[in-house]
Amino acid sequence: MAAALQTLGGGIGITLHWIAFTPTIEQQATEEQKKKWLKLAQDVAIVGAYAQTEMGHGTFVRGLETTATYDPSTQEFVINSPTLTSTKWWPGGLGKTANHATVMAQLYTRGKCYGPHNFMVQIRSLENHQPCPGVTLGDIGPKMESNGNDNGFARFDHVRIPRENMLMKFARVEADGTYVQPPSSKLAYSNMVYLRGTFVMSAAQALASATTIAVRYSCVRRQSEMKPGEPEPQILEYQTQQYKLFPQLAAAYAFWFASWFMTQQHGSITGSMEKGDMSGLAELHALSAGLKSYTTAVTARGIDVCRMACGGHGYSHASGLPALFGGAAALCTAEGENTVMMLQTARYLVKCFAQSQAGKRLTGTVAYLSAVQPSPVAGNRNMSDLGTLVAAFQHRAARMVRHAAMQMQGEMQKGKAREDAWNSCSVLLIKAAEAHVHSFVVRNFAETVQTVEVDESVRAVLTSLCQLYSLYGITEHAGDFLKDGYLTGRDIDAASSHLSAMLARVRPDAVALVDAFDLHDKILRSVLGRYDGRVYEHLYEWAKKSPLNKSEVHESYYKYLQPFLKSNRAKL
Numbered sequence: 001m002a003a004a005l006q007t008l009g010g011g012i013g014i015t016l017h018w019i020a021f022t023p024t025i026e027q028q029a030t031e032e033q034k035k036k037w038l039k040l041a042q043d044v045a046i047v048g049a050y051a052q053t054e055m056g057h058g059t060f061v062r063g064l065e066t067t068a069t070y071d072p073s074t075q076e077f078v079i080n081s082p083t084l085t086s087t088k089w090w091p092g093g094l095g096k097t098a099n100h101a102t103v104m105a106q107l108y109t110r111g112k113c114y115g116p117h118n119f120m121v122q123i124r125s126l127e128n129h130q131p132c133p134g135v136t137l138g139d140i141g142p143k144m145e146s147n148g149n150d151n152g153f154a155r156f157d158h159v160r161i162p163r164e165n166m167l168m169k170f171a172r173v174e175a176d177g178t179y180v181q182p183p184s185s186k187l188a189y190s191n192m193v194y195l196r197g198t199f200v201m202s203a204a205q206a207l208a209s210a211t212t213i214a215v216r217y218s219c220v221r222r223q224s225e226m227k228p229g230e231p232e233p234q235i236l237e238y239q240t241q242q243y244k245l246f247p248q249l250a251a252a253y254a255f256w257f258a259s260w261f262m263t264q265q266h267g268s269i270t271g272s273m274e275k276g277d278m279s280g281l282a283e284l285h286a287l288s289a290g291l292k293s294y295t296t297a298v299t300a301r302g303i304d305v306c307r308m309a310c311g312g313h314g315y316s317h318a319s320g321l322p323a324l325f326g327g328a329a330a331l332c333t334a335e336g337e338n339t340v341m342m343l344q345t346a347r348y349l350v351k352c353f354a355q356s357q358a359g360k361r362l363t364g365t366v367a368y369l370s371a372v373q374p375s376p377v378a379g380n381r382n383m384s385d386l387g388t389l390v391a392a393f394q395h396r397a398a399r400m401v402r403h404a405a406m407q408m409q410g411e412m413q414k415g416k417a418r419e420d421a422w423n424s425c426s427v428l429l430i431k432a433a434e435a436h437v438h439s440f441v442v443r444n445f446a447e448t449v450q451t452v453e454v455d456e457s458v459r460a461v462l463t464s465l466c467q468l469y470s471l472y473g474i475t476e477h478a479g480d481f482l483k484d485g486y487l488t489g490r491d492i493d494a495a496s497s498h499l500s501a502m503l504a505r506v507r508p509d510a511v512a513l514v515d516a517f518d519l520h521d522k523i524l525r526s527v528l529g530r531y532d533g534r535v536y537e538h539l540y541e542w543a544k545k546s547p548l549n550k551s552e553v554h555e556s557y558y559k560y561l562q563p564f565l566k567s568n569r570a571k572l
């Protein structure tokens with residue numbers, strides 16, 4: 001599905017139907033409700049949008065203003081947009097495509113507000129696609145990318161829907177208006193957790209696409225002379241080019257493996273939640289939020305590195321890279337803005353740190369926080385050993401989490417309210433959470449390559465890639481590792497020279513490593529990244545198809561240039 005959606009440029013009107021609307025029914029509807037809507041959605045007999053964000057609030061879901069007020073006399077909910085800022089704004093497909101939407105609204109029953117809940121609302125006629133009575137709809141206008149998707153607005157003027165249209169798998173409103181609590185108030189957000197997990201795979205796929213384009217092109221492109229008089233080398237022979245591209249290539253693999261872990265973790269924890277065990281929810285939320293934030297941010301930056309590595313042609317839409325960048329930029333903001341998501345991970349880490357201080361043994365992805373020793377023993381470490389590299393990342397993350405948490409404690413001891421202490425430490429908290437996620441990605445990469453059974457040589461090249469990813473991370477963030485003396489200057493020098501060795505080691509396998517992503521030309525949609533390498537012929541063909549080339553002399557000549565030139569000449 002991810003590949004199919006990418007083929008369509010990261011989004012068309014129906015994208016959110018598949019990635020958000022249908023999964024929301026799957027995750028939040030009762031069995032009876034599923035019987036009513038799920039098959040219709042799966043067979044695309046109805047088309048849906050996921051309508052949560054409003055003009056005034058996206059991040060702060062508790063601040064949403066749309067209301068769903070229960071009327072027991074008719075057993076209906078009244079959906080209303082009381083203010084301009086309550087207008088639903090951004091939902092993909094909402095503008096022109098969808099005829100249904102799951103609408104997140106503040107639930108009122110018996111005069112009390114119970115917070116945001118999901119409601120199924122028909123928004124357009126199934127006969128003629130006109131908006132339903134009381135519903136105002138439209139498209140929000142052009143965006144940076146994804147313009148094939150009609151991100152829309154919606155206003156509701158006291159629109160009545162049956163009581164059964166509240167998605168009631170977890171929380172319920174009885175016919176008489178009694179509210180029945182869900183096992184956890186955060187279950188109304190479970191679809192966001194799921195979607196964030198899928199964004200990790202989207203990030204991996206986007207970075208894999210960009211590196212495929214840039215690595216293949218770097219083998220076609222020849223430029224300059226390495227030695228005087230010698231033929232121009234493939235630009236991939238330049239170490240600086242390898243230093244730009246191989247860490248992105250390694251990150252694409254790392255994120256792919258992280259997304260596998262995320263999918264498996266989501267399946268297993270939601271499985272336990274189905275049986276009433278909510279104990280894994282907090283970790284699932286923290287991991288999905290942090291991974292979504294980290295992988296999409298690195299991907300967006302990495303795609304731009306790939307663009308620059310393709311020189312001038314990278315800037316052309318022919319490369320496919322601007323579109324990939326625009327898509328990745330959307331992933332950074334959508335489904336929880338990245339800073340806000342990383343702060344959610346930080347919130348979980350601070351809690352875990354406090355539990356560990358209180359003597360609790362931590363488990364899962366945070367187990368290392370209680371295992372890592374605060375006072376490091378410096379020594380000449382073997383910087384080519386994966387175990388050493390994983391331990392270094394864990395030490396860095398544990399130190400940064402401890403530092404941020406202690407700093408916060410210190411602020412509170414000085415009399416600051418917890419919320420103020422949180423805000424004044426939030427830059428430290430973000431950095432600590434990033435270090436935690438980075439450490440998870442490194443460890444998961446290292447563990448995954450050890451499980452490769454197909455072939456010894458495949459394991460060897462993936463191990464080199466994992467070393468490259470880890471060493472690059474250490475050299476890029478050297479200060480974090482040096483700060484408490486865990487690594488020494490000599491260790492960092494050793495990491496740099498191993499990194500150089502890894503660039504050379506990965507070079508012969510680079511094309512095979514991108515080909516292994518198996519991204520068909522139809523998915524890549526890049527003249528530079530073509531599998532057959534015939535870049536220049538196709539660049540020329542692509543340019544000839546530019547709309548400006550439809551006529552030999554463009555109409556703007558007759559309209560503007562000709563009279564302008566004429567009057568200039570007349571002045572001479």
Ligand SMILES: CCCCCCCC/C=C\C/C=C/C(=O)SCCNC(=O)CCNC(=O)[C@H](O)C(C)(C)COP(=O)(O)OP(=O)(O)OC[C@H]1O[C@@H](n2cnc3c(N)ncnc32)[C@H](O)[C@@H]1OP(=O)(O)O
Nearest residue numbers: 002005006010052058059060061186189202285334335336
């Ligand atoms: C190649 C394919 C290409 C495809 C391209 C597709 C492009 C598609 C593009 C876009 C699709 C986009 C869709 C959308 O954007 S849908 C809208 C998404 N919106 C959001 O994500 C909103 C973000 N905000 C929130 O999630 C929340 O408001 C919040 C987490 C920021 C804060 O929530 P709040 O209720 O205020 O919580 P608190 O901070 O007070 O925390 C309370 C408590 O609850 C915990 N918690 C919060 N969220 C969750 C959760 N989801 N699950 C579990 N627990 C959660 C939180 O950590 C606190 O815990 P505590 O510390 O123990 O108290």
Ligand SMILES: Cc1cc2nc3c(=O)[nH]c(=O)nc-3n(C[C@H](O)[C@H](O)[C@H](O)COP(=O)(O)OP(=O)(O)OC[C@H]3O[C@@H](n4cnc5c(N)ncnc54)[C@H](O)[C@@H]3O)c2cc1C
Nearest residue numbers: 050051052053057058059090091092330334335336337339
């Ligand atoms: C391409 C795209 C597709 C989308 N599709 C959908 C969709 O299908 N359905 C839907 O419902 N929504 C959709 N959205 C909306 C999206 O979910 C929100 O834009 C997103 O959650 C960010 O919320 P916001 O716009 O309110 O940002 P804001 O919260 O206004 O962010 C602005 C700045 O404030 C900062 N900030 C906000 N709160 C805090 C805080 N507590 N601590 C520190 N900093 C903070 C942020 O870090 C950011 O720097 C889409 C958005 C985009 C761009």
